[in-house]
Amino acid sequence: MNFLAYLFQDWSANRGNIKGRLVLFLFRSVQLVNRNMLLKILFCWHLVLYRVFVEWHLGIELPRKLTAGKGLIVYHGQALVVNQGVVIGENCVLRNSVTIGHKKLADGTFSKCPRLGNHVDVGANVCIIGDVTIGDNVIIGAGAVVIKDVPDNSVAVGNPARILEQKTEAATRIELI
Ligand SMILES: CC(C)(COP(=O)(O)OP(=O)(O)OC[C@H]1O[C@@H](n2cnc3c(N)ncnc32)[C@H](O)[C@@H]1OP(=O)(O)O)[C@@H](O)C(=O)NCCC(=O)NCCS
Numbered sequence: 001m002n003f004l005a006y007l008f009q010d011w012s013a014n015r016g017n018i019k020g021r022l023v024l025f026l027f028r029s030v031q032l033v034n035r036n037m038l039l040k041i042l043f044c045w046h047l048v049l050y051r052v053f054v055e056w057h058l059g060i061e062l063p064r065k066l067t068a069g070k071g072l073i074v075y076h077g078q079a080l081v082v083n084q085g086v087v088i089g090e091n092c093v094l095r096n097s098v099t100i101g102h103k104k105l106a107d108g109t110f111s112k113c114p115r116l117g118n119h120v121d122v123g124a125n126v127c128i129i130g131d132v133t134i135g136d137n138v139i140i141g142a143g144a145v146v147i148k149d150v151p152d153n154s155v156a157v158g159n160p161a162r163i164l165e166q167k168t169e170a171a172t173r174i175e176l177i
């Protein structure tokens with residue numbers, strides 16, 4: 001992927017969503033800077049500006065070390081917190097007041113972080129916590145607290161999240177559009 005394609009890999013997915021486009025352009029730019037020590041030194045001011053503007057001012061914590069596939073959509077861009085150890089697949093949606101991260105274990109260490117597959121649509125006010133795997137083509141309903149794995153092609157809702165239904169891959173993808 002060339003330089004420009006890397007920076008704009010989420011652009012078309014966020015059509016009509018100017019805030020999402022801006023945030024994701026900035027996120028990809030700090031990911032790019034993070035790849036190389038020389039870039040980090042030259043663009044340390046940019047990393048600081050990203051922290052101050054996107055994380056502190058907008059309240060969107062998408063760390064530069066986060067692994068996130070192309071076509072990421074951020075709707076509404078408020079109170080979004082994602083741990084840098086999280087892995088997000090391609091064409092996923094994150095909404096307002098979503099938290100994705102690890103949990104503290106009884107021995108004081110931290111669990112692994114969640115892994116989201118491709119085409120995962122995360123509703124508003126969702127928490128996904130701990131060493132969990134979310135499959136491909138999944139919808140997580142608004143307000144869900146996900147602490148266990150969610151299989152491919154399914155809809156999960158509630159606290160703790162339960163599998164509402166499993167669908168065909170095609171049916172889940174149509175709902176995501
Ligand atoms: C999960 C979701 C996709 C399901 O939509 P749906 O397929 O139309 O589901 P229905 O409304 O037919 O409800 C089916 C069942 O799931 C339950 N349910 C639906 N959404 C739920 C939710 N978010 N939390 C808990 N239960 C939920 C319903 O109570 C119903 O239960 P029942 O069968 O026991 O009566 C949708 O409700 C949702 O939460 N989408 C998130 C969208 C979002 O975050 N929007 C905010 C924009 S900022």
Ligand SMILES: CC(=O)OC[C@H](N)C(=O)O
Nearest residue numbers: 075076093094095096124
């Ligand atoms: C709050 C709301 O309805 O937002 C709509 C938006 N398209 C979304 O799915 O997030």
